[in-house]
Amino acid sequence: MTEHPLYIAVLDGDARGARAAVEEALNAGADPQDLLSSYMIPAMDEVGKRFDDGEYFVPELLIAARAMKSGLELLRPLLAETGAKPVGTVIVGTVRGDLHDIGKNLVASMLEGGGFKVIDLGVDVAPEKFTAAINEHHPDILAMSALLTTTMPGMKTTIDVLKQDGLRDSVKIMIGGAPVTRRYATEIGADAFSESASGAVREAKSLLKL
Amino acid sequence: MTEHPLYIAVLDGDARGARAAVEEALNAGADPQDLLSSYMIPAMDEVGKRFDDGEYFVPELLIAARAMKSGLELLRPLLAETGAKPVGTVIVGTVRGDLHDIGKNLVASMLEGGGFKVIDLGVDVAPEKFTAAINEHHPDILAMSALLTTTMPGMKTTIDVLKQDGLRDSVKIMIGGAPVTRRYATEIGADAFSESASGAVREAKSLLKL
Amino acid sequence: MMTGVCERAVDLGAPDLLVEFETLPPMTVDPQLGVTITNILATILHAVQARHGIKAALRLTPNDSRDHRRPPPMRSGYYWENMLRLFAAAGAAGADMLAIESTGGKEIHDDALMNADLEGIVYALGVLAPRDMSFLWRHIVQICNDTGIVPSGDTGCGFANTAMALASQKMVPRVLAAIVRVACVPRGLVAFNEGAVGPSKDCAYEGPYFKAIAGVPISMEGRSAACAHLSPLGNIPMAACDCWSNESVQNVRLLSAPAPVVSMDQLIFDCRLMNRASLDGREASLTLRRWLEESDALLDPQAYVLKPQIVFDISQQIVLQPTPYLQTRTAVLAAVEALKQGVKHNGLTLSAIELRWLDKLATQSAALPEDEDEFIALMMRKYKDSPYIPTEYGLPCT
């Protein structure tokens, strides 16, 4: 596995190489689901592991995620044909008043690298904008972030609005950001919490029982 | 006024001198209420002022309070005869689990110096002990202290027990101690809060509209 | 909080005190709120000064709220106008100095930083930020002159300190953060060129370069700011500082006192040590400076680029360049080179992963064109879909 060009291209963050390797493999008759689960996902797992071990930095995560994504773009229509379930859809955004998007962008990229479809609502997202997006995209997960203690309460407000609108049970909710703690997540009734971007992918997968 | 031997004796913390000055003045036909309000209380006010200005330390407060008290012991029976109202009765104690009595002792001494009758329940006082003392002594004020954040909740517990027992409205409640804030006092429904021992006397007087 | 901090300063007999008030966004967006709070702080501070004879000054640092809209309009609109209002009212409200952490270019820099993309970083720091600061600081200096207060300085906080924080969290390489630090120098110089006179902002760890090049007094923070950001720069910033500072101490109660009072306490003891050493004369000051410097310098590349010798060397190269872009390019090249030499000859310790990244960044920096127009054209194409407005930086439309 670790010698397969697709695995190597994702691990090295070589987007063009990843696309080429997917094309070649498909031409040679490979099964799309097999390409994904035997090479691409293991490569991203290895990237995550290297990051956790301090051997990779975020830039290396990001280019690997982009390589993964460019390979996936070829695979996704084929996977849909074969009826394979997509990993999941996530809406991400920072809560109202919060303009800090470094962490949010990182989580979005990592989720994409993890095979999720990501709808990024950007920064300073009002609760109504979250609900509108849920109604439009029917995501599996809503992921909110906040960097400031002053904006963090926007997470609770958003969850309250979801409840009012009867949408709370239609999505899993994940939160994160510097001031956010597991305890706060429990308090406001979020389903998951992560301290780090790589942790966010793990949490998202476990929420969807993947 | 400031040249009267009674004023000087209290200010200097000379207990024997204060007693002697009271005796002499009474023999000369002075009015007990006048001795108290014209010399002794102004002297204690001056002591408090010097403390607040950094000219006196606590040891000087304490000996002045003792001088005041020894003079008062002579005056109190006479004041009672003339129907003059005593300044008030205060029950003091540290709450359950709290063994730190330096601050509590200081407040007790200062209150005595301020003319209050003080019933000191000591340290580690359970709510039931506070209620029993209230039933026995019918104080005007209950003053509780705590040094630790871990014991501070004992203040709320005590107030809750007073409410259950229907005693809450029979006393004013003052609290203090290192971790205690005005905000906490408001939250738990205390009537007053003081950061310092000299402040405690002021608060106690203002609670009783003196 | 202000009262507590001032009291501790008086208790410990500190002779001088510079208090900085950085606004929160609502206080700039609504200048009246910022003015009111400035007024309260100034009143307390001046009362302390009158009562205890301590020399005290208040620096107002309005936050740069222009990036509240994305892409940010930098030279007009609601946020800009309210910032101008707060600048104009600062003097009358009691502030003695004005500073800012300007954010021009940050909308490009944040992403470039996460991608360790030096090209984008240099575009933000060497092209966008200087153009913005030139515009912004001309206004600030004018207003300060009109209202009789001191225009002090700017900081690469939003850039280099973000990089430092990410490096502390092991998200980006430390060598990258060190390079970004040096790359923030030319943008910071723009403020001084427009008339700012210092002291520079404490969170501008690039301050020693300002001192070397512009000769202005600088504020620095180090281990005393660990409450706000953990950094590998604990002692070395003290080596060249004129004001010694903490940063964003949250007003939580510790066992002894509120955290800002605790922090003031620690600052004063640091200052006592420095003042005591300098009583022994120049040799003694230099000895303490060397100890402070050498206790950090070899343990982290971000500390290494603040070594006085390195600061002088790189500063000399920067001043030879005519424009902010070329200065920034030189800063990057010189920082890369200094780190390489440091590893080779001077005992700077870098992990294998950091060494790998130093090589990657050396390759990237070598590719920065010498021709500024060529670089700008390249970047305008690269970032044509990015959330920034070139005309707000005096650049042509895309």
Next chain:
Amino acid sequence: MMTGVCERAVDLGAPDLLVEFETLPPMTVDPQLGVTITNILATILHAVQARHGIKAALRLTPNDSRDHRRPPPMRSGYYWENMLRLFAAAGAAGADMLAIESTGGKEIHDDALMNADLEGIVYALGVLAPRDMSFLWRHIVQICNDTGIVPSGDTGCGFANTAMALASQKMVPRVLAAIVRVACVPRGLVAFNEGAVGPSKDCAYEGPYFKAIAGVPISMEGRSAACAHLSPLGNIPMAACDCWSNESVQNVRLLSAPAPVVSMDQLIFDCRLMNRASLDGREASLTLRRWLEESDALLDPQAYVLKPQIVFDISQQIVLQPTPYLQTRTAVLAAVEALKQGVKHNGLTLSAIELRWLDKLATQSAALPEDEDEFIALMMRKYKDSPYIPTEYGLPCT
């Protein structure tokens, strides 16, 4: 919290780490709870040690819970027995050292301190505390020897640090707090006489005296402990320390990290500076020591009595005395004299009010009898209605 602190130490490349765990009352009263927590901490610490090669040790300091009953039974009963159980279990739970802040005499000292009554203070520190510590430390040393861990030391925290805190709050004179500090030395020596070997507790600012007299290594804290108590002792404690420490950092979140991590950060930078200076040799160490010392010494009497020269002088007088009472009396007399000389000849600054108190305390100290039996008899009469039990200190019944 433990994990975060250790990680920061590793990140900054600290070579050695001594972690102290002071129990809260419930953890001594219920020794099983204390053992469990010790075990958790030891496990984390040893894992860090194994993984990163940092040398780490854990000191367990059970709180002295005997004063939970008033008057306290010091030598028997529920609290004493549970303390013994925790001592005995400490080694197996993973502690490397045992220390305590013993409280013998505190029931007399607290009131005497508020009344600035030197007689009572000396009775508590020179008669009651040493008798209690002799009993207590004989047990601790025996248990440590049996379980193979290090008996480290005791501290006058409950006495001298209470005085220091009250002085900071302007409740008692600073000169009184300075005298109480020196008066705590003889009681502290009792532990070493019984077999404790150091390092002394960090909150024992009287540590330099232990080092001078008993030759043991000492832990000290200063500005780095401002979170727990504001003090005028910021730099000077660093002048003689072997371990540099913080104290009771509350686990609140600051902007960057939890407060204990911030505090660890600052300790490490302090240590880096000291280690860097000592690399330059003995002269350099002495220079830094002098700066640290002189930056505080003249500004507060509590700092003045920690000047190395004063420590040597007073220590020499203390060791000539045969019993703890006479040592304590000498410590008081010598401290008063040192402060007077300091004001007269060496530039120690005291306010007029402090000077007035220094005279008062000089008069009180001159009245302390040379005859120990006379003093004890006097005090037993004076305190016959006070909440302490003389027989618990090996004294006759009243």
